[in-house]
Amino acid sequence: MTVISLVAASRSNESLPLYVPFSSYADLADPRRMELRLKGNNVELEIAGAGGGLSYQAVLVFANGRYLLSRQVVSSVMPKEAREETKYFGVENR
Secondary structure: OOEOOOOOEEOOOOOOEEOOOHHHOOOOEOEEEEEEEEEOOEEEEEEEEOOHHHOEEEEEEEEOOOEEEEEEEEEOOOOOOOEEEEEOOOOOOO
16 A cells, blocks of 8 residues: 655745645545646645545645645545545644
């Protein structure tokens, strides 16, 4: 099984990396696909992983491309019934 051990990101015009809490990705096992996209002023990192009944889709949203705002994990098998969402407050890298 593959696990995500580090998510690192930085903005091209800044020397400090963006802060990505370990808890936001520590439980996302066996990633199969990752996609980074711009959505308005936010940056979204989508991670799809596992297989069969354990498959999931996770989306980490970075407000203004600067700090982690939220994380949503949804079961690919039962997307309406099995989901969790975490909101992050005051986690800002200056």
